[in-house]
Amino acid sequence: MSHQLRVATTISVLASFALSACATPPPGLDVSLERTSAAGRYVVSLVPPSTPPAINQMHSWMVKLKDPAGSPVTGATLAVDGGMPQHGHGLPTKPRVTREIESGTYLVEGMKFSMPGWWDIKFDIQSAQGHDKVTFNTVVAPLTARR
Numbered sequence: 001m002s003h004q005l006r007v008a009t010t011i012s013v014l015a016s017f018a019l020s021a022c023a024t025p026p027p028g029l030d031v032s033l034e035r036t037s038a039a040g041r042y043v044v045s046l047v048p049p050s051t052p053p054a055i056n057q058m059h060s061w062m063v064k065l066k067d068p069a070g071s072p073v074t075g076a077t078l079a080v081d082g083g084m085p086q087h088g089h090g091l092p093t094k095p096r097v098t099r100e101i102e103s104g105t106y107l108v109e110g111m112k113f114s115m116p117g118w119w120d121i122k123f124d125i126q127s128a129q130g131h132d133k134v135t136f137n138t139v140v141a142p143l144t145a146r147r
């Protein structure tokens, strides 16, 4: 093996190690797309894009809000936050809920994931039902890292 080739091999091994370390979520991570909010005021469903977005591709999600009896919650105000708990950084963008598409279904614009791995997505919810919070986990796969 030439010296040059050995260096290239070492670099690619290091790079793949860094990538796999970055993309290993904790075992048993709950990635369910429907959750009850912390105080039980809402049942929240997260609707990701039908095609997983590429790394660094701007995209939109939908959030559906229901009360515990199953009726859509309209006229809510939602704030979006999140990040990578294993890396200690937040979202690379400031996503916003821009409008209510239909009764109880809200559009979240400006979502972007800058690397594969475990991300959490948090919503702070305010409506006539009261204030509450919910956190979702999502794992961005390295295979979607098309540019």
Ligand SMILES: [Cu+2]
Residues within 6 Å of the ligand: 084, 087, 089, 115, 117
């Ligand atoms: Cu990260």
